[in-house]
Amino acid sequence: MEKILEKYWGYTSFRPKQREIIDSALAGRDTLAILPTGGGKSLCFQIPSLARPGIAIVVTPLISLMKDQVQNLKARGIKALAIYSGMTFHEIDVALDNAIYGDYKFLYVSPERLRTDIFLARVAKMEVNFIVVDEAHCISQWGYDFRPDYLLINELRNVVGGNVPFIALTATATERVAEDIMETLQFKEKNLLRSSFERPNLAYIVRECENKLGNVVKVCEDIPGSGIVYVRERKKAEEIAAFLRTQGVDADFYHAGVGKEMRSEKQDRWKKGDLRVMVATNAFGMGIDKPDVRFVCHIDLPESLESYFQEAGRAGRDGLSSKAVLLWNNTDLVRLKRIFQVSFPPLEYIADIYQKMFMYLGIAYGDGEGTTRKFNLIDFAKHFKLHSATAYYAIKYIELSGYWSVTEEIDNPSRIMFSVSRDDLYRIQLSDPGMDSFLKALMRIYPALFSHLVSIDEEYIAKVIRQSDKEVKRMLVELSRMRVIDYIPQSRSPLIFVNNERLTP
Template structure:
């Protein structure tokens, strides 16, 4: 069997499209007749259909469970003091928790705050050493640490059943990402909570991600051109070249901000001009520079250096014939010395020519999949740029609508986003508990809005935001009306656009 996990990544309509996934279908030609299973927990009906097409399913064949989580209460809490609110929630609600933050720096800051309040916490992000990540993950899974404060790098493959609380300090940029991260709570079937802490500035911050994620085409072409200067790449050269890449140095040299420059390189990857890899973990390596018998004759070795050498010899083999990958964190655990001390002693041993030590580093790479092209010939197709940007904007609008709505059940909104329409209000989200959630629309309001919306979308489809602007109607009411009409088959919704049913 060929099994494709996180299969929404194969769809350009999916929220986490990865071009490499498109190559998976080629395996079918090498293994004809072998069954294919595609798995995902975060796909809209449109993406489900696309996954099957891209994996060359002979006919549509979908096994679908409901997205409903009856034990999970979705809460949006408006606050301008998120850290105080977080502390209040954690002190009131016992049990294991995940707190998601947008930046690496913020994960460290929040962890320090929690520890200062007597709450056991660790931070986790992609920039940490693998051994540190493994250690912190195990501490949390074994309940030695109550709260893990993390970026979205944390969670893939994590199946801790008794997580009682997931808190988002910053808004994710899609309902899919939110649903996946929030869904790590309550996997044991017991009552759990998914909380978003929302402030007025979050909406602006989220919308700012659009130009950061999809900078102007001219900007992207400038980044491509400057990349050639960076590597001194001649026209027509470059195909199949693999180059180490330092984003900070590149941005400093050509005066770019890192986030949009990173996004530009990702778009150039989608367009097929190069492959920009994320940081590749190159673990530390050592080899002994002297023979084994010479090592035993050494004199005047500091006690700690001697202890570290003995630890290395016990932990690793083949060090006298070839480089071996080592972990400074593991050596710290084995020797009882702090990591900075281990690092310092390794450098001392290298200076004395006892070992050759190549420290750990994380290195992104640029791989040229085509020869260098003239800037004018660079083509960013609609499917690579405009279509993906429009879908990104649609997801952000859906996320903003989710947190700002005050009259629609949170669970119902998420279920409708993923194509489920036959559910009642959950009775446990903040909207339901406040008594503001409505099941159905008043008949007179429905009739009045229905005619106006159908008239507006007669000639060409519009976004809900466009409709709201033209009708000057309460956004929650309008959302309910549109969703009702879509559910009843009187309107069609595709890529965030509302139009007549074909």
Template sequence: MSADPLHILKTVYGYDAFRGPQADIVRHVTAGNNAFVLMPTGGGKSLCYQIPAMARPGMGLVVSPLLALMADQVAALRQAGVKAAAFNSDLPSDERRALWRDVAMGALDLLYMAPETLLRPEIMERLSRVPLSLIAIDEAHCLSQWGHDFRPSYQQLDALVAAFPDTPRMALTATADAPTRAEILAHLRISESDAFIAGFDRPNIRYEIREKDDPRGQLARFLKDHAGESGIVYCLSKRKTEETAAWLCAQGYDALPFHGGMDRAARQANQTRFQNDEAVVMVATIAFGMGIDKPDVRFVAHIDLPGSIEAYYQETGRAGRDGLPSDALMLYGSEDVALRSRFIEESEAPEQRKRMERQKLDALLGLAETATCRRQALLSYFGDRCEPCGNCDTCAEPPRLFDGTIAAQKALSCIHRTGERFGQAYVVDVLLGVEDERILRFGHDGISTFGIGKEHDNRTWRAILRQLVALRLIDVDLAGHGGLSISEAGRRFLREKQTLMLRVPAAPRARQGKVSRQQASADLPDTDRALFQALREKRMEIARAQNVPPYVIFHDRTLIEIAAARPTSRREMAAVPGVGEAKLERYGPAFLSVIAEHAN
């Protein structure tokens, strides 16, 4: 295919104009230049390489990290009438031969491969005989040792520079801080002048971060706003993933587990269910989700602390890829902080890497503890900025602060006087003067800190201790029984009598401000909302018949546009954003029939 990029955009994808920097990037690469593209998830990165690949002579080669992601992309492209394929070692020999025959004949617009496959000598040799329109490296942050999803095979992709010196190279990612960006550019020999930084803001996502109080209760309240919707719940351990999925099923949700310890076939079956159904909750470790193309994920919840701001940003970015309102909840507690710290210290990474990981964890804790706009804090980490967003928990409910200097001194003193070996619950009981059997047995009812904290209740003291852990004034011995001890920073705080402002814990209550799929179509009149649901049912019927995810037929956003416009002819339907020529030909009659049935 060789045509004008704007013509391809309209006929293949059904859009009249590019969004944001897409036009500049497409024009730049179509002219034969390299490009580094940093664009938020849902911003349209894929079009930035797919359209130049079709506009330029030859076949576009796309490097992608996961088979599921490649299959997703290929299915969506084929629905749009694009000649695309994915090559992997699991292909049966007859399909493999047919694919290479298509490649040799120039019958493909785009070919997807994982880096491990691409870099095999026989594959590189085959591709050297094929005219390539471009080489696009998706999820390019995997290339950097500083990236949170580092994959050594990605670093070997610098071999492409020498093997294909005259082919435009693209590196694309939604998640890369300054060190990560610099390493990607250096490895792939892409100039700074070829970098397109489109920003990091995802304004449709509402961010909410809470201290752990009653994790399952907090999750249950969060999910009440998302009945019948797709979402992801992230856990830190395989065991917790299984337990949480089982608990959600008992609560009436269609929940599935996903983690690296599962049988591969079971993981694949659960991922297919998640992609093909519209109301599945996937409970997963971080092994799930890289590059997931499902646009209608309406929520992402972390019930344990993620590893870094980059990980948090990418994982929450799996919500609302279609631009419709979505929610992100993160819960964190002192044990999370201690466990993440232990992961860093016990790793075999060099000290330089550990130092970087500590800094990343500190930045994440700063985001968790901030009393200002979450979005401002998140974007500033990546060197981006915004006005207070009004769409996060700290904007909606600004946290109250109090002078926690004396409370912190009391807590640290109590930890010291009880021997720096007891856990949070015990320390709180001593501060509150609780005369239980253990305290009496150890004689701690007679120490000076017994009962000196009665100005705060149990819940407030637990919140204070969590904040002191987050601020690194207290260490937690997870290898033992969670005993609290005073860190060097804590001892310095006591010596220097520093002033410390802490957050007042919010009272537990149901969440306010529902953000859900119903809001996505809220601007439609009741009759149009009924049509929207009927269109979704037709889409699901077609998708199940083809065994493909419903969103590769049409996105929810396109169905909303159809419901609002109510086209009565193919010509009118062709004017709806997101309806390209192939989909109009294939699905136009079925959806026009549904519209006719719902005519006023």
């Protein structure tokens, strides 16, 4: 194992507990590993997979996390790929073929992918050596970030066979959550390996102060090296980054509202050391493999201890002296109490939000199962004159019950699906020769259009039929107007996936 570690990562020895976890997995035992943030969880499944023939399927909840890990593995000469929402049907098809025939070692997927029969059918053809469950606390209803789609993971046992070991990893799990993880994943035997959460090199500093901006400047001046300043609001990230620059600090901002390419550029500059301080919301940092972060400073109190421990733990992963600084005052406590109050809306309010959501989406009683729509929380709240934060928590509670799933704000490609039968489509083709060739091209490029919403690439379609992008979009809009297809144009808006039909009050 040490040879693999040195060959790909340049280390000569493992951190505490890593070798024990790796040996457990290689012995074929289902293994739950609880390691602190920065404790090297990824190596605990990457090393075993590299030591065995076949491919590891890694289930992880965040697209940004899987993209970052795939990029890091590729940079080390290890073949890895990911499938996530936002990819076209063609891209997914190619990725699955590569996972079967391309000698890849890691396939990263989001838990929602486990709902699709196509994915499961292709997994059955793969030589799977491990099933990896990252952020495993998401599988437990007692965990702080429970996600219903994680309950689908155990279905993979039926597909890959009972001899393929599961490796579940998390940085945050109580005894109750750990028991729930092992029970839900149907471990053959209880097997929990836990490392100490003590980080001797990381000093935790808590400062009560009214002048937070002055203290942030002092942190940046007193602690040399790379740093992260966490805030809770996008606008605040931009304002504080601008202020730090006026004080001579090399700083920039990062949040989910920044365009995809710009976010990637900012992140790369910071990772390479070309940018010293990143002022960011919690959209930044998950999966960021930068060992030499010397400080993490929180201007706002995080929403939970788990969130704070995870974010603060991004400092000092190289084992050198680092600091986690938390700035607070009484205003923070008032705000946290207010957040707590809106975080638990009454059942009557949640039931009302459920019905209002379907009204907003235009879905009647008894309909909607399998529907996908763009969703904008601010627009939804304005439409019904709701408090957006309270509505957000109600939507999350309904999601936890499995009625719908809401994606991150990502770059979503256009999606289409036929809303008519094959017979009706044939009659439309006969009556409209102008659309006939376009419809044939769509069916040839995307064969699954009759069964589910498929991600499409208008530029690729335009090349195939030798038309302009503008003309392709015009024809898609026209087909949507004729109610021949459901067409969801490309956007950066989150999507809502409706899992069950609308229920009556």
